[in-house]
Amino acid sequence: MxxxxxxxxxxxxxxxxxxxxxxxxxxxxxxxxxxxxxxxxxxxxxxxxxxxxxxxxxxxxxxxxxxxxxxxxxxxxxxxxxxxxxxxxxxxxxxxxxxxxxLSEYEEAFYGFLAVVNSTDKKEGITIDIGGGSTEVTYFSDRQLIEYHSFPFGALSLKLQYIKGDIPTEEERANIKSFVRSQIETLPWLKGKQLPIVAIGGSARNMVQLHQSFISYPLAGLHQYEMTLEDIRGVKEQLGGMTYQDLQKLEGLSKDRADTILPAIEVFETLCEVTGAPKFVLSRKGLREGLLFEELKKPFGIRLYPNVLEESFQQMIMDFEINIEHVNEVTKTASLLFQHFRMQLDFPLEDGDLHLLKRAAQVFQLGEYIDSESSSQHTFYLLANRTIDGISHKDRLKLALIASYKGKTAFRQYMEPFKDWMTKEEQKTLRFLGAVLKVASSLNATKRNIVKHVDVDKDLNGFTIKILCNSDYRAEEYQAEKQKKHLEKATKQSITLQFQDL
Incomplete structure (x- = not known):
């Protein structure tokens, strides 16, 4: 293409x-x-x-x-x-x-919208794509395009029209902002919408890269990165004090965008102000990917993925040759354990926690593709550094921590760069979910799917997990006895395992 x-x-x-x-x-x-x-x-x-x-x-x-x-x-x-x-x-x-x-104005706007709804979890929002000579905006609801407009200005044309030197003066920036606001306010369907703005294109990508660089962002990936209006203003303020030569050397900013990044940021800031957007989200998928989704429609009749996140996970399962039968068995057992413990623990567990546990069960084997001996480290690194469509950066980190769980010490090590991201309660829940996954995995150690039912009882001595099996369970029992310590530490209760023949 x-x-x-x-x-x-x-x-x-x-x-x-x-x-x-x-x-x-x-x-x-x-x-x-x-x-x-x-x-x-x-x-x-x-x-x-x-x-x-x-x-x-x-x-x-x-x-x-x-x-x-x-x-x-x-x-x-x-x-x-x-x-x-x-x-x-x-x-x-x-x-x-x-x-x-x-491409017509409509086609350019439509393909950008199509890429956004097929690669993010957003059901409703506003898209913006600032090119060199035009700016496309759309409003979508229930993943359907409702409104679109193409403004006849872009980052480069604004630069050519308003800026005499390489970078704008304060007065020139004010003139750009005034012009952009007058243009945006001609669209009544944008005013006060209070929806997320999803941005595509090189200018948005460069602004996000700069923000990540300025705050030493510890997680890899740009797709679905979120900024606030204040974050945008912060980037603009830092860039505003730099010379053109400084901008050309700035890490995170393409040299060929040094003279157009500030006009682009004025557009982003103004759109956020006019719409009252709660957040500004980057989509790495844009026009070209939208055209690809259109190509899919020809042989398969598909324009929208039914579930963006599910598509991402299916891709990972294929890429890393994951044993899907084993995954399904571990997911079933982990879900049963979760539901039983949920009714008896003294800390709350939500439906979202179960959803994350099920997702982690699909990809906990990821690291084994590289090296079974250091599987946990590889699983964490791959999930924390891989773009996963349809999931936020924070939930991607949670997924990595659960799927890679091998104990409290390793958890703290992985968590160190992100210690301010989550409360102690959230971390406690993640350790519990990781421990459940470890035990569930051990209960299918030989991949024979022998566990037919799991029950959990609680008394004054702690928890008793009853496991009903239809075949010899000595290998599973050995592994589960090794892994139950993680659950004991997470629940602060003694755990007894009772294996029984069907």
Missing amino acids: IDIGSNTMRLVIYEYGEKRRFKQVENVKVAARLRNYLNEDQCLSAEGIRVLINTLHTFQIITRHHKIRQVKCVATATIRQAVNKEEVCRIVKEMTDFTVMV
Whole structure:
């Protein structure tokens, strides 16, 4: 897929895998800045066409090398707004392997929306995609597109229109903000909406990278990272005191965005103010991924995943060759243990805790794919550092802590960089869930699915877990006796295991 944007041009090669899955295998970006070549008559100049063709020739070398037969080449605002766009498209077709599809304002907005609802847990919200020459916003509810609009300005066009030097003065920033506000306020369906704003595109990604760098964010990943209006203002304030040379060297900021990041942040800040958004969320999935989801519709008739998080977990199960039969058995046993303990413990357990436990049971074997001896460390690292669509960063951390649980000491070690993220009560619950998972896993140690029922009784001496089996259970009993100490520490009660034949 080739994305001809106003600021950058990008070639991304995807490999089509099992069960409708696309995997990115190549990503090449060129800061062509075609917007600079749109003259006063709104024509893409001869020099602009030369830059476009030269960049496409570079991409052509790569697509030919990989023997790519199916290339989708799309163009957005600059080509769309060029009065000579038909001539430009004709020249591209004559001089390259590619045929340009110029996206309409609706299509550009729609594909961004489609990527967001297929890669996040948001059912209702506002999307924004700031390109170089246009800004698309949408409002969606119940995962359906309700409203859309394309503003004829972007980070690069704002820079060209309002900024004389490399970076804006305070007065120029005020002028940008005033103009952007006047534009946003023309849309009544945005005012006071008080919904999450989900942002896509390079400017939003760079702002998030800067914020993570400024606060030394300890968790990996940008997708579904959340910021507040105050966070956005904090980034803007820090950048506002820097020179253009400082910005070019700043970690987390692409050098080619040093002169457009501040105009973009003015747009983000103003949209949050006008809508009263409670949070600003980044989606790494945008226009290109939206187009891919549209491709899925052709052979499979699917436009929206029924459950985004479930799709992510199915992908992990495939990627790491997880034994699904064992997972199902452990999940069943862990759920039974949870429900029995829930009725008898002196600290509260919620439905959300059971949901996290079930998810952790699906992926607790992840680390074994790399090394069974240090499985816990690998499981924690993989889950804490892998993008998982449809789950927040905090819940991803919780998932990693439960799935990798091997004891209180390791838990504290993993938790150290995130100690301010959760209360002591939350940590206590996570240790309990991790201990339940350890015991449930041990009860299927030989992967024969011999446990047919589990019951839990409580008396003055502690808990008794009764395990009914339909086959020889000595291996399971040995492992469970080793692992029950984790439950004893988590519940602060003695635990007796009673294995019985069916």
